[in-house]
Amino acid sequence: MTPRRQQILSTAADLFADRGFHGVSMGDIGAAVGVSGPALYKHFAGKEDILGQCLLHASDQLLAGARELLSDGGARAAVGRPEAGPAALTAEAAAAALEALIARHADFALDNPALIVVQEREWGALGADTRAQVRKRQLAYVEVWCDALRPLRPDLSAEQARAAVQAAFGLLNSTPHSARIGREAMRTLLTSMARASLLPDS
Template sequence: MNRREQILATAATLFAEHGFHGVSVGEIGAAVGISGPGLYKHFPAKDAILAEMLVAISEELLRVGTERVEGAAGDPAAALEALVAWHTDFALGNKALIVVQDRDWAALPVEARERVRGLQRAYVDLWATQLCRLDPALDEVEAQARAHATFGLLNSTPHSAFLPEDRMRALLREMALRALGL
């Protein structure tokens, strides 16, 4: 992990624990072993850290989700199963980022917020398209609502770590697939 990645990962943990506004540049720097002003060699401002963090996870969700759909070779059920598996793994592996995305969205600079919003819409549409292909009677708005509801279930992981991770993964996948009608 390079220094920039280390800063992003550490900031995600700190933001998840204390909120974006509850963490100073000095605290992020100290946690990665550099001075607060030294952080400015890597990021121009604290909100730039948040922006890169949330844009990057949105890009990753869409990129890997698209790869999973393409790997399903035109089978919408297989595509949805692959999307559920991917998102479950992502959610379990990135709990701090999910908390930050949910709680600190409003702290994003406008340009980054619009970029994240666009990427998220594309990710929802990726899921909704597969749902509509699976059930042609389903309209696009309901398919999008189902995708959002499934994200809510899967993204509950920071608040529902009651089981060991392997059992939680299986439970989340099962519940998500049932919610999607699979």
Template structure:
């Protein structure tokens, strides 16, 4: 089944050529390392010649930068949007925090290659790009810190920040969990990760409320 046909069956828009290239580049970089993958291999994965990639990207460095800066932007912007929507809807702090957790779990399950790529290849970015990633990551952490302290007001800002980084470490462990055959179905895995994340935050502030599942 073609990508276009599969997308039509699920009601999703078919990925653009750039999106296809980035997805396959992320997979290959994660599997073999940045220097272990050639432009020709990435092109073959999406059905075009290696030189044809240069109509979309200046080279592998540009792909890596778009992948790592792009996912940092997506996480930050998505987290901010979830908090703004929760506030506009008048939802309690527990549900706002849950929205952040669910959003990060989607990333952790659907973009495991990008987690591996970030851990291994971030230092390959140009300084300006690396600084952009770090800035977005700090801003994303602060979104979480504010949401956590709304639910657990007894936590100091430092304690909340440490707790958030700990939860990120937990959720971002998904690349080490093996392939789909070694995991429960997606819904079961997501629910387990959600319970673990909330349990870790609750343990950091035992006197605070435990959000309802």
């Protein structure tokens, strides 16, 4: 992605989070990045496209980062393929991978509060095709987490593991609504709570 497109998406996410999707015009976005509204059409098809690209880019970042974490350090590059189930990771590798996944997601949520708000609040403003694309990436992201969790929680079924992971996401994504206690203190609190929710006996 070009720096200009990234700037537009980041600025639009801030505006959508602050005013709501329907309270922001192409002219508002253009003014915020220093171009005319019509000039934005060189980069995006319209406001809905900008919203969709915000969420698709966020989902792509999370998914690619998660897969990279689980393929590093001998954690088995096979993770992320349909045939790579929970047995693809040893318990030691799974524990390290889960810790890294929690930390990375906490960093993302703390660094991108506008995207978290937009994802939660503006889902209905996306077109059906874009919603399907975002959902596909989100479900793949959940499965990467499950590949790390299930070797550590053999008591959980696949469905229960997915539910536990999504509940942990809810906790980590609560950052825009959380009390401000400083970034590092908040990061420590979030990661410890997410870890405890997924591994209650740890």
